[in-house]
Amino acid sequence: MLGREIRSVSFGEGPVAVLLWSQMHGDESTATMAIADIFRFLAEGEKDGLRERLRKNLTVVFVPMLNPDGAELFQRENAAGIDINRDARRLVTPEARALKELRDKLQPRFGFNLHDQGARTRAGTSGPQAAIALLAPPFNDSRGYNDVRSRARLVAATIAQALGREIPGRIAKYDDSFNPRAFGDLMQQWGTSTVLIESGALPGDPQKQRLRALHVGAILIALDAIATGEYADADEAAYEALPYNTSGASDLLILGGQLVLPKQAPVAADVAINYDDPVARTGGRVRDVGDLQGSIAMDTVNAAGLFLHPQAVLLADGDRGMLLKIGGAAEIDLRRGASQASELVRRVRANGGGREP
Ligand SMILES: [Zn+2]
Numbered sequence: 001m002l003g004r005e006i007r008s009v010s011f012g013e014g015p016v017a018v019l020l021w022s023q024m025h026g027d028e029s030t031a032t033m034a035i036a037d038i039f040r041f042l043a044e045g046e047k048d049g050l051r052e053r054l055r056k057n058l059t060v061v062f063v064p065m066l067n068p069d070g071a072e073l074f075q076r077e078n079a080a081g082i083d084i085n086r087d088a089r090r091l092v093t094p095e096a097r098a099l100k101e102l103r104d105k106l107q108p109r110f111g112f113n114l115h116d117q118g119a120r121t122r123a124g125t126s127g128p129q130a131a132i133a134l135l136a137p138p139f140n141d142s143r144g145y146n147d148v149r150s151r152a153r154l155v156a157a158t159i160a161q162a163l164g165r166e167i168p169g170r171i172a173k174y175d176d177s178f179n180p181r182a183f184g185d186l187m188q189q190w191g192t193s194t195v196l197i198e199s200g201a202l203p204g205d206p207q208k209q210r211l212r213a214l215h216v217g218a219i220l221i222a223l224d225a226i227a228t229g230e231y232a233d234a235d236e237a238a239y240e241a242l243p244y245n246t247s248g249a250s251d252l253l254i255l256g257g258q259l260v261l262p263k264q265a266p267v268a269a270d271v272a273i274n275y276d277d278p279v280a281r282t283g284g285r286v287r288d289v290g291d292l293q294g295s296i297a298m299d300t301v302n303a304a305g306l307f308l309h310p311q312a313v314l315l316a317d318g319d320r321g322m323l324l325k326i327g328g329a330a331e332i333d334l335r336r337g338a339s340q341a342s343e344l345v346r347r348v349r350a351n352g353g354g355r356e357p
Contacts, residue, residue, distance in 0.1 A: 001079040004068040006098050011042050014057040016226060019108035019192065020219065021063040021099060024084045024115075024183070026070020026077070030199035030208050031114030034215035035064040041216075050224055057227035061106055066095050086181040099183065103192060110155065110226055111194035112219065113137075113184040116208075119201035119278035120251060120298060123172040124243030129298055131167045131211060132218065133198040133245045134160060135174035137184035143176055151193035154232060157239040158225045159197070159218045164238070166214060167202070173242035174198060195222070198245075206280035249296040250287065251275045254348065257303030257334065259289065259310070262322045266307060266338050272297065273330040273348070284330035284350040286314065301334070306345055309333040 022031035039062070042051060054060065065071055069079035077083050078093050087096040103111075123130040136152035138144075145153065160171055174196060179185050187194040197218060199211050225231035250272040258266035270292035276283025278298075288295075311331035315322045329350040336343040 001094055002069045004072075006063065006066060006068060006095065008061050008063045008102060009039065010059060010061045012055045012058045012060050014055070014059055014227070016057060016110070017059045017061065017106050017108040018110045018112070018223065018226060019061050019063070019103060019106055020112040020114060021066045022114040023064065023071055024066040024095065024099070024113075026067045026072070027074045028076070028114075028116035028199075029065075029071070030116050030212055031197065031215055032064045033208075033212045034219060035062050035114075037212065037216045038062070038219060041220075050220065053227045054223055058223060059106075060223060061102070061108070063099065063102065066099060085183055086179075088183040088186040089181045096183075103187065103190065108192050110151070111184075111187045111192040112222070113187070113194055113196045114215075115196065115198045117198040117200050117245070118247055120249050120274075121172070121200050121245050121247045122249060122296075122298070123170055123245070125246050125296070127172075127243050127246075128170055129203065130172040130198075130200040130245055131170035131202045132159075132163060132214065133172040133174045133196075133200060134239065134242065135176060135184065135196040135198075136239065137182070137188050137194060137196060138176050138178045139185060139188040141178045143178060148191055148193050149188055150236075151231070152188065152195050153236050153239050154234045155193065155222050155225065156195045157234040157236050158231045159195070159222050160242055161234065161238045162221045163214060163218055166217070170200075170202070171242055172200075172245040173239065174245050201279045206277075206282075208279060246296075249298050251278055251281065251298050252284065252330075252348070253292060253295065253297035253300045254303050254308060254332065254334070255293065255300055257306045257308045258338070259308045259324075260338050261310070261324060262315075264321070269308070270295075271308060271330075271332065282351045284348075284352075285327050286324070286330050287326070289324065289326070301346070301348065303334055306334045306336065307338050307342070309335055309340065 259269035272288040
């Protein structure tokens, strides 16, 4: 929209066309980094089996960073504030039109729609943080399977099988409600077997560099399976059996403790904390205090029998005494007793990750 170039890069001279696009949401850059790694791998020019198979059998067209204006602001939408992934039907944005025109020209048999998802997403309602979510999007409301979607499901199953060995339990299946404005769904309708790959987050991977590497693996494994035709032998159950992506959790829940405010009797109170940056787990703030039993969190600290001592930064000095600030920095000491002098068991810190003492 602002005149920045959107580039496509192609590799191979084979009969099967594959189209990959990343960062149509400007703040979702993991797959763009992964594509840069793949460019380097492909351009190193070494002749090995994998690169030769891809070159001979496929014409792979990459569009890294479909939304360069949004990427400048690191915002989801384009320069007009339009979500390009809700513009596949109307096609008013130049970015969406570019992708559609490229699809129509290339007529790719396979497509990869590459995104990032929120870090507060679990694989299933009680599973670990989802590192990767996959979807073979539906092509209409009935959510049935024709040849096009079935092929996409087999490719997704190929990825699930391969990555399952690296990150067991951390691969989820994205909700498959049909969205008539979204590119994944309409690509499927237009005849391109399309797989959505969402990068989530992994513990101890604040810059998503391990996820970036996993993403490289996922794409190369999928491309190779398409090049050899081996994707057709994948077990679709490897996709169907994935737990659903489940969002809406808090980052950290301190459960079962007694909250101690200066000069007050302790009260039974759970504390929910969210990080400003949930991937790096920095900027923790208290979002909720009270009876939070049964609420969902990415991590839970069992504070049964312990006393929660909010630090000064989390307190406001009022006329009648100290108040706990909702939204304040999550700095809380967990002690054996109500006294400040009692044994310290664990420190929860706004930038401490909150995982271990
Ligand atoms: Zn996205």
